[in-house]
Amino acid sequence: MQMSWVLLACGALLAAPASAAWKTDNPQVAVAVKDRRIADALATVGRIDRAALADDHAAFAALLADDLAVSNPHNGVSVRGATAQRDAADRISYARYEPTIDYAGLRGDMVILISEEIVQPKEGDAAGDHDVPLLVHRRFTDLWMSVGNGN
Numbered sequence: 001m002q003m004s005w006v007l008l009a010c011g012a013l014l015a016a017p018a019s020a021a022w023k024t025d026n027p028q029v030a031v032a033v034k035d036r037r038i039a040d041a042l043a044t045v046g047r048i049d050r051a052a053l054a055d056d057h058a059a060f061a062a063l064l065a066d067d068l069a070v071s072n073p074h075n076g077v078s079v080r081g082a083t084a085q086r087d088a089a090d091r092i093s094y095a096r097y098e099p100t101i102d103y104a105g106l107r108g109d110m111v112i113l114i115s116e117e118i119v120q121p122k123e124g125d126a127a128g129d130h131d132v133p134l135l136v137h138r139r140f141t142d143l144w145m146s147v148g149n150g151n
Contacts, residue, residue, distance in 0.1 A: 022046065024101045032104040041111040041144040042104070053097055057088045065147070073119075073136065096120035096135070111144040 022042060024030065033039050044063065051059035061084035068080040078086060086092050096119060103114035119136050 022099050022101055026102060029101050029104045038104050038111050052092055053094060055093060060087045093122045094119045095122045109145055113142040115140055
């Protein structure tokens with residue numbers, strides 16, 4: 001958790017290829033991550049990202065919420081099971097991954113993260129077909145809520 005906060009607060013850091021280190025140029029984000037709920041959500045995001053980058057399919061699947069719903073890079077929506085299957089089939093496999101947080105805040109018990117990610121699919125990755133550019137810029141909004149054991 002502290003490592004995620006330090007990386008965010010140092011906004012000038014550049015993520016190296018295949019790095020899951022979040023960055024920000026927004027001073028409000030650096031202040032927001034001092035809230036434990038936001039820091040915990042970012043720590044969980046970091047664990048998911050590191051598992052994806054390491055192609056650790058079991059760890060990736062174990063970190064997904066049961067009610068997960070995400071937009072996928074193929075212009076569709078994936079729920080938990082489909083997302084884990086996409087990862088296990090190496091359809092979530094990146095040679096380069098650079099996430100940037102533009103906004104981190106709270107709405108009641110929910111943490112909201114508005115971000116951009118720059119990804120480069122690994123060679124041979126199903127997402128690296130001819131329909132996808134070599135370097136992909138995607139915007140997304142994450143909604144996080146602490147459940148059960150706090151994850």
